[in-house]
């Protein structure tokens with residue numbers, strides 16, 4: 236899976252610069268308490284330029300001007316970081332908006348076709364879409380089969396087949412039918428379509444702070460309050476010592492002490508995380524989901540279509556109980572006459588390929604027993620009273636026995652042979668008799684083993700959940716290298732697995748595409764639905780993968796981890812940084828009154844004024860210097876969380892302490908030339 240690259244173009248930067256000034260509006264600033272404090276400080280020092288002694292002894296007009304300008308730049312830098320992160324989402328939204336246009340739709344009502352506009356379509360309406368036409372809204376194919384060009388949404392130019400029934404029935408408004416004709420039942424009201432949601436998401440219009448972000452913000456704001464109290468009480472303490480502290484110097488001290496670096500970059504980090512997911516062609520419904528994916532302990536995957544290619548096709552029919560191959564095949568075909576699933580259709584295709592005969596007339600007057608994940612069977616109840624079924628071997632066995640039927644002695648050996656080759660056996664029965672076994676073939680996707688190995692290194696457990704029998708499941712699990720598997724699972728079982736993992740304090744992710752996956756996708760902390768999947772699956776999930784690549788969950792987990800790590804690393808760096816600035820400012824503050832403080836001037840800075848200004852300048856420029864890191868994320872290597880944590884504390888903690896010593900010293904050498 237490759238990530239779409241982005242480049243910083245001049246237009247984007249220009250817009251972000253403009254935005255940085257708009258964001259100076261205090262009503263906007265107040266949403267970021269740390270930078271708001273800096274802005275208020277700037278306003279105070281600005282007035283002190285003209286009324287230097289308004290708040291007790293003040294600095295010179297020149298010093299006050301310098302502080303005001305540096306504080307303004309500090310706020311602008313923080314605004315720029317946020318605007319830049321937002322700007323990229325907005326550019327993407329503009330591209331998507333071009334896809335969203337008024338489309339003429341042919342609505343089917345009372346057997347008549349009526350031409351309407353796409354905006355007038357409501358949930359439940361049925362439309363007909365023919366070759367060359369755009370699909371007017373999100374929906375589900377209820378009749379027919381067509382190839383659809385989804386490149387407007389997915390960027391992928393290869394057309395995809397959409398068909399009624401099964402897991403490939405959902406279509407997205409704005410995509411184009413390029414062959415055949417389908418009937419689509421519209422599943423969303425105007426303004427609530429997938430595209431609408433995607434646009435508002437990437438625009439960040441409804442961006443909500445995630446719980447982690449809110450928690451961190453609370454900590455940082457409390458820290459800011461504490462430093463404010465300290466700085467405000469400082470003049471009272473120092474007046475006992477007969478030392479006059481100037482207000483602009485106290486302000487400089489405050490701004491250096493509060494965590495402005497992380498305060499300025501925090502929202503950019505969050506936006507960039509969402510954006511990174513989008514560039515992997517995954518639409519995340521919330522930032523919370525992206526964050527949660529960074530803490531995932533267990534991933535639940537289904538077998539068919541996720542670990543294997545999923546085109547389970549009939550490849551042979553093996554008779555049992557002494558019946559002939561033709562007889563077994565005949566009943567296999569009858570059981571599939573109305574089965575619209577890919578598995579069902581593949582049986583009839585196999586019959587045609589093998590030039591076997593079967594009687595389609597049998598379906599007349601018969602009632603259709605649709606495949607359901609709960610029963611794991613499908614078939615027909617014929618007009619003459621005969622009941623024909625095919626399905627998972629254990630399910631069919633139980634069904635036959637419940638009617639008093641006998642099991643053929645060679646059934647198990649035949650189905651086990653298929654299962655141990657990784658195939659899916661489907662038993663075929665009529666009333667009390669089992670006639671044979673259908674061999675559905677499927678193959679493991681290449682590279683799965685390596686991907687699961689990577690997950691193991693991250694400390695993540697993988698569990699394959701399949702409706703298939705234990706032997707098939709074991710074969711595929713071994714071949715793919717998953718940690719554990721659960722066979723013969725119903726949709727309820729999948730939810731149960733997720734709940735039990737969650738009950739032991741684990742965060743669970745799962746991918747799925749079927750309607751039967753929907754409840755589990757909703758229960759999981761991170762549910763990724765395939766864009767090719769059903770509407771139900773997409774609605775239950777909190778992410779949709781536009782490429783329909785279930786193994787992409789691995790990339791999403793890595794992005795989530797990177798987001799959490801980046802935030803942690805920059806918080807560490809920011810706080811460590813402030814410790815170092817303390818050493819530059821405190822000695823400078825007292826040096827004028829107490830010359831002995833010179834001893835504490837460990838950095839040998841030029842003069843008190845140049846020391847304070849250098850610390851302030853460093854405090855400002857560190858924000859843009861760290862923008863690339865905030866946007867790209869810190870480098871991520873698969874290893875356990877505890878090792879990552881100690882490694883990052885070392886790099887960003889020590890780095891954070893050391894950087895200002897070097898930076899402030901260099902700045903001081905420059906600044907001291909003027910002051």
Ligand SMILES: Nc1ncnc2c1ncn2[C@@H]1O[C@H](COP(=O)(O)OP(=O)(O)OP(=O)(O)O)[C@@H](O)[C@H]1O
Nearest residue numbers: 537538539576606608611612613626627701702703
């Ligand atoms: N059309 C069908 N008719 C009868 N039985 C079917 C049909 N399709 C699948 N089955 C049987 O039902 C079982 C469950 O199928 P389902 O597609 O629900 O699996 P699942 O739970 O999604 O798991 P996975 O996708 O990993 O195989 C299959 O293993 C197969 O034995």
Ligand SMILES: [K+]
Nearest residue numbers: 490491493495
């Ligand atoms: K600071």
Ligand SMILES: [Mg+2]
Nearest residue numbers: 537539540749
């Ligand atoms: Mg499935």
